[in-house]
Amino acid sequence: MSNYHTKTVTELSAMLQAGEVSSVELTRFFLDRIKSSDDKLNSFITVCEEEALAQAKESDEKLKAGNAPALTGVPIAHKDIFCTNGVKTSCGSKMLDNFISPYDATVVTNMRNAGVVMLGKTNMDEFAMGSSNETSYYGAVKNPWNLKAVPGGSSGGSAAAVGARLAPASTGTDTGGSIRQPAAFCGITGLKPTYGRVSRFGMIAFASSLDQAGPMAQSASDCALLLNAMAGFDEKDSTSIEKEVPDYSADLDKPLDGLRIGLPKEYFAHSEGGMDAEVEAAIKTALDQYKAMGAELIEIELPNSGISVPVYYVVAPAECSTNLSRFDGVRYGYRCEDPKDLNDLYTRSRGEAFGAEVQRRIMVGTYALSSGYYDAYYLKAQQLRHLISDDFTRAYEKVDVIMAPATPETAFNIGEKTDDPISMYLSDIYTIAVNLAGIPAMSIPVGFVNGMPVGMQIMGNHFEEAKLLNVAHKYQQATDWHTRLPEEFK
């Protein structure tokens, strides 16, 4: 029995290039793994067996011909938020259950150009609105480390699939923590790049000023390879940044001597809803490791971080209510039966096809943007967003990176927070400020509490993804948390 699932993208890519394995063999291996194990996890919405094998065959020809790009033939999964030409793109919603995208997202195009094979589309919270993957129309995803626990969200299917090694890597998106929180819960490495670094074209919009796509993988060096393929200017995305893409793999091994690590005292404060003591212990052990590698730990202040969750729950719903107004039952997606007039068609199609959390957020956003309330909500939130962003700017004058927990606790149980949206929202308490400021951040596995993975967050200044990857990679060279596999998926 082969053990390809224990190999990283970096290793698989080297094996493919050396001709030690064919892409068809690898792709079959992972398709079989999905077939035999995904009924436990529900991490995929669509598996693209035929397309994947055709792409794999093509990849093998390119590899044989020589000069194939680094990721040629590596099978990966895409979050079902990315439009994929000819393949169902549901965004986890009944609204798009019948939607076969007529075009590819730029991320999908870029990855294909880099040579990757698409295994399928992963489960997610409906329209990326959720922190547990329980709002999906296709049912909850289970955490590979404990099938009673959530994998996190909204990129929960991606995190569970990579955590269980049903795919060597996946794409994800992060609006308030949707890459980092599930990465932490499933013991994998996830990176949310700087806002504008990766194109949003064809990535179904939730909150346009916050959404950003990124890689979810087994290691920082894998994330570097994947980001190399994903990132870049795209004229089809009006907020895409025209800035050269560095080689994210180039600086991975740079020594960390003299690295200044900021520890925000607000994130480490012992308050209600704050960090679990055992999570804190795991984080402290990781910080000691960094100290041993030559880094300096400096306490810093992010005084407005406490306000980030309230600010997010104005900005994100407001933008979501605007973005989701496009789903009208006319041009694509769900349409209700026998509409009696046009208004009935709109309201019933939307009412029947959107789940409760999506409807809640649309209504909060509609309220916040409605006449007479705009200044008190959206404008106020945008002002506070500036203060939150300024906190980070000041901090990066003193430190190179900021470290903090990714989540206050390890993965909670399925059903535990579904009746209380607020407690669900607060599970993103440490990740949201990053999106409001538009900076890049990662989550890396740094230990376990009661058998469940703990994630540590590493935040960087705008466009410093290479530094984050370097900082994460050095830790992963010295530790083996990121190589651990759940017993059931070994």
Add this chain to the structure above:
Amino acid sequence: MSIEVDEVKKIAKLACLNVEEADVQAYATNLSNILDLVAQMNAVDTTGVTPMSHPFDAVQRLREDVVTETDRREDFQAIAPKTEDGLYLVPKVIE
């Protein structure tokens, strides 16, 4: 901040959402709780702070006003709920 049942109905109407009568009370409770959370914003004075709409305070890039899209009407209408002669069909709007 408390949102009443009538207000939920008004917001739902604005948002073009058909909310079942049985669900209105639950939405009222949840929306009220969310707005209570959001009200924490008022604890911070933001007098004179510029609102931030984009992480880099950038403006939207404009492109030349030229045709860049090809005509793919048939592909796009193939996924529509109802079309006829290249048009999207909806219930009659004008009597």
